[in-house]
Amino acid sequence: xxxxxxxxxxxxxxxxxxxxxxxxxxxxxxxxxxxxxxxxxxxxxxxxxxxxxxxxxxxxxxxxxxxxxxxxxxxxxxxxxxxxxxxxxxxxxxxxxxxxxxxxxxxxxxxxxxxxxxxxxxxxxxxxxxxxxxxxxxxxxxxxxxxxxxxxxxxxxxxxxxxxxxxxxxxxxxxxxxxxxxxxxxxxxxxxxxxxxxxxxxxxxxxxxxxxxxxxxxxxxxxxxxxxxxxxxxxxxxxxxxxxxxx
Ligand SMILES: [Zn+2]
Ligand SMILES: [Zn+2]
Numbered sequence: 159x160x161x162x163x164x165x166x167x168x169x170x171x172x173x174x175x176x177x178x179x180x181x182x183x184x185x186x187x188x189x190x191x192x193x194x195x196x197x198x199x200x201x202x203x204x205x206x207x208x209x210x211x212x213x214x215x216x217x218x219x220x221x222x223x224x225x226x227x228x229x230x231x232x233x234x235x236x237x238x239x240x241x242x243x244x245x246x247x248x249x250x251x252x253x254x255x256x257x258x259x260x261x262x263x264x265x266x267x268x269x270x271x272x273x274x275x276x277x278x279x280x281x282x283x284x285x286x287x288x289x290x291x292x293x294x295x296x297x298x299x300x301x302x303x304x305x306x307x308x309x310x311x312x313x314x315x316x317x318x319x320x321x322x323x324x325x326x327x328x329x330x331x332x333x334x335x336x337x338x339x340x341x342x343x344x345x346x347x348x349x350x351x352x353x354x355x356x357x358x359x360x361x362x363x364x365x366x367x368x369x370x371x372x373x374x375x376x377x378x379x380x381x382x383x384x385x386x387x388x389x390x391x392x393x394x395x396x397x398x399x400x401x402x403x404x405x
Pocket of ligand 1: 182183184185186187195197198199200309
């Protein structure tokens with residue numbers, strides 16, 4: 159019976175592919191897998207691979223031989239914002255060019271290749287989250303934008319881990335945009351914006367946070383603070399891209 163359903167599914171997929179051929183979400187070139195990037199667009203991104211910090215995923219120059227578990231100075235000093243962080247690519251012209259329309263321009267379809275890249279970025283970790291939680295948006299911002307870009311990225315990641323997507327445990331207060339502030343100003347501005355509404359759904363849980371970009375890590379650090387305060391047992395994070403400062 160399963161075999162028959164599979165064959166029918168394949169047949170219908172082939173018809174759909176013939177009528178609506180898959181195209182690269184960024185440039186429109188023909189691709190073989192729906193929602194995936196064409197080779198040219200794929201190569202424009204600065205994907206993070208090894209060597210990288212085994213804790214926060216900070217990318218080191220490719221020609222360095224740092225052993226099996228290299229660690230950046232921040233993590234070596236025990237100051238990583240979370241228990242583990244991974245990002246798919248570096249924040250640069252290419253990732254900004256995809257992320258801004260995804261976040262502010264309604265290009266939700268970009269979420270497919272972005273979330274796949276994030277799942278790929280987590281491949282070399284052995285984390286086993288109990289829940290996946292998109293970084294919450296303030297209600298006012300959610301009303302203006304009509305969607306939380308982090309939720310769009312988080313849904314396929316929760317599916318990949320086979321765990322629950324938690325959209326309700328944490329609430330975020332509205333604060334004006336953090337734009338071009340320094341790391342310290344960001345940390346001060348974010349302090350106290352998150353509150354755990356339902357500690358029971360957080361207590362004892364290993365939580366994987368999802369966001370589109372990591373700038374200073376202040377958002378992750380503040381979320382971790384309130385989640386741990388409510389009894390979470392571990393807090394990890396994954397983003398599509400991250401700002402990489404020289405260390
Ligand atoms: Zn393309
Ligand atoms: Zn690190």
